[in-house]
Amino acid sequence: MTETAFITDPAELGAMLSLPQEEITRAEEVRKTAPFRVPRRLAGLIEKGTLRDPILAQFWPKEDELRTVPGYSADPLAEQTLEENRAGIKLPDSxxxxxxxxxxxxxxxxxxxxxxxxxxxxxxxxxxxxxxxxxxxxxxxxxxxxxxxxxxxxxxxxxxxxxxxxxxxxxxxxxxxxxxxxxxxxxxxxxxxxxxxxxxxxxxxxxxxxxxxxxxxxxxxxxxxxxxxxxxxxxxxxxxxxxxxxxxxxxxxxxxxxxxxxxxxxxxxxxxxxxxxxxxxxxxxxxxxxxxxxxxxxxxxxxxxxxxxxxxxxxxxxxxxxxxxx
Ligand code: SF4
Missing domain, CATH: 3.20.20.70 (Aldolase class I)
Structure with a gap:
């Protein structure tokens, strides 16, 4: 499996799907907050010209991601802090x-x-x-x-x-x-x-x-x-x-x-x-x-x-x- 099997730039996927340039520019900005990656094979299943495609919508970076919303955090299940087991012993990483x-x-x-x-x-x-x-x-x-x-x-x-x-x-x-x-x-x-x-x-x-x-x-x-x-x-x-x-x-x-x-x-x-x-x-x-x-x-x-x-x-x-x- 080589990296060429994946699209890691929204501009490439956006061009492939004929998405509006302003959407592509916004997505490029947003993806700085979390990595972007879509297998080419999966991209082939996406309907062109719409952001509402149910596969695309799961992976396309949206401006909404930049909003701070109360109750939402970087580690919602506290996995980074609840790292002790029932007996209070420190668990190995991962x-x-x-x-x-x-x-x-x-x-x-x-x-x-x-x-x-x-x-x-x-x-x-x-x-x-x-x-x-x-x-x-x-x-x-x-x-x-x-x-x-x-x-x-x-x-x-x-x-x-x-x-x-x-x-x-x-x-x-x-x-x-x-x-x-x-x-x-x-x-x-x-x-x-x-x-x-x-x-x-x-x-x-x-x-x-x-x-x-x-x-x-x-x-x-x-x-x-x-x-x-x-x-x-x-x-x-x-x-x-x-x-x-x-x-x-x-x-x-x-x-x-x-x-x-x-x-x-x-x-x-x-x-x-x-x-x-x-x-x-x-x-x-x-x-x-x-x-x-x-x-x-x-x-x-x-x-x-x-x-x-x-x-x-x-x-x-x-x-x-x-x-x-x-
Ligand atoms: S939801 Fe699962 S497949 Fe998707 S990015 Fe997270 S760990 Fe990976």
């Missing part, structure tokens, strides 16, 4: 332990695309985790049965880094489940190579249940190459789940979400979470108020079978679990 029995490793900042609403947009580093230190720490935490690899995007790690990570995880006999959160099959499916599947298989051969959670926000993300890639995961019989962020102007509509969840199910993916936006500075314009979200959730219950309706939740720093927005 490791989070929010919930009972599960720990999370932020693998790196290498995402296939940079989402403007990302709750880690101000905190994602590029440094790779020190797996030796993390494994040494976890050796003393046998109550952790599930390790979550998040990011950035774990599948954006170099193959040798992933190999190292899996090597250490394989040595943790009490870890029964490894959950990988990724947008790669959706944003840049060709990067999920047969070599990666070999690595997944190796982990599975060490008695680890491997679970994938795909981040999907709109049915237009399910292009034929993405669908084929998801079907590859399905053929390998991995449990597949999705999570979706409720986003103003992108998927704040029960019909759109119902289409997304139905298509996911056809590919073998169970809709798992519908997330209320985490209040990260620069993303307030994406927020759908809770009351409106509840109405959308209620409509979903009316038009879909219950097994296709994900849990509508919010994450609260320090809480023992995600909070259902009933």
């Amino acid at each position: 490791l989070l332990w929010k919930y009972a029995g599960r720990a999370l490793v932020m693998t790196n900042g290498a995402c296939a695309a940079k989402c403007r609403f990302c709750f880690r947009r101000h905190t994602l580093g590029t440094a790779a985790p020190d797996w030796k230190k993390i494994a040494a720490f976890l050796e003393n935490c046998p109550e952790i049965e599930e390790l979550i690899l998040s990011g950035g995007d774990p599948l954006g790690m170099a193959r040798c880094e992933l190999d190292t990570a899996f090597h250490y995880i394989e040595g943790l006999s009490f870890v029964k489940r490894v959950r990988i959160h990724t947008r790669y099959p959706v944003l840049f499916p060709e990067a999920v190579t047969p070599g990666l599947f070999d690595l997944f298989d190796r982990l599975r051969s060490h008695q680890k249940n491997l679970i994938f959670v795909f981040h999907l926000n709109h049915p237009s993300e399910l292009a034929p190459d993405t669908n084929r890639k998801i079907q590859e995961f399905n053929r390998e019989h991995y449990p597949l789940f999705s999570q979706t962020v409720l986003l103003r102007g992108i998927n704040d509509n029960a019909r759109i979400l119902a289409r997304l969840f139905t298509k996911e199910f056809e590919l073998g993916v169970i809709p798992y979470y519908l997330h209320q936006l985490d209040r990260v500075a620069g993303a307030a314009h994406f927020e759908v108020p809770d009351e409106e979200g509840r109405v959308i959730d209620g409509e979903l219950w009316k038009i879909l079978p219950g097994y296709l309706v994900p849990r509508y939740v919010r994450e609260i720093p320090g809480a023992a679990s995600k909070i259902p927005l009933l």
Whole structure:
């Protein structure tokens, strides 16, 4: 995978999509606050001449990002400060332990695309985790049965880094489940190579249940190459789940979400979470108020079978679990 596969300048994408010059100039200014990155392959799915395209709207820098809005912060889930575990022990860098029995490793900042609403947009580093230190720490935490690899995007790690990570995880006999959160099959499916599947298989051969959670926000993300890639995961019989962020102007509509969840199910993916936006500075314009979200959730219950309706939740720093927005 070479850097030429990505567009990192809004001017290039704007010209490709025939966007107005004043929008491009504004986007160039705004992107100084957070990196801009869109895979060329994804850009090919975007409708030309409109900023309202649901894929473009997730990645295009908007002036709204520059507004300071009360309640929005650089680290909305307090991940940089809540770094002590229940026993008050300092955790190694890149490791989070929010919930009972599960720990999370932020693998790196290498995402296939940079989402403007990302709750880690101000905190994602590029440094790779020190797996030796993390494994040494976890050796003393046998109550952790599930390790979550998040990011950035774990599948954006170099193959040798992933190999190292899996090597250490394989040595943790009490870890029964490894959950990988990724947008790669959706944003840049060709990067999920047969070599990666070999690595997944190796982990599975060490008695680890491997679970994938795909981040999907709109049915237009399910292009034929993405669908084929998801079907590859399905053929390998991995449990597949999705999570979706409720986003103003992108998927704040029960019909759109119902289409997304139905298509996911056809590919073998169970809709798992519908997330209320985490209040990260620069993303307030994406927020759908809770009351409106509840109405959308209620409509979903009316038009879909219950097994296709994900849990509508919010994450609260320090809480023992995600909070259902009933
Ligand atoms: S961590 Fe996820 S939400 Fe954030 S930029 Fe990467 S792919 Fe997007």
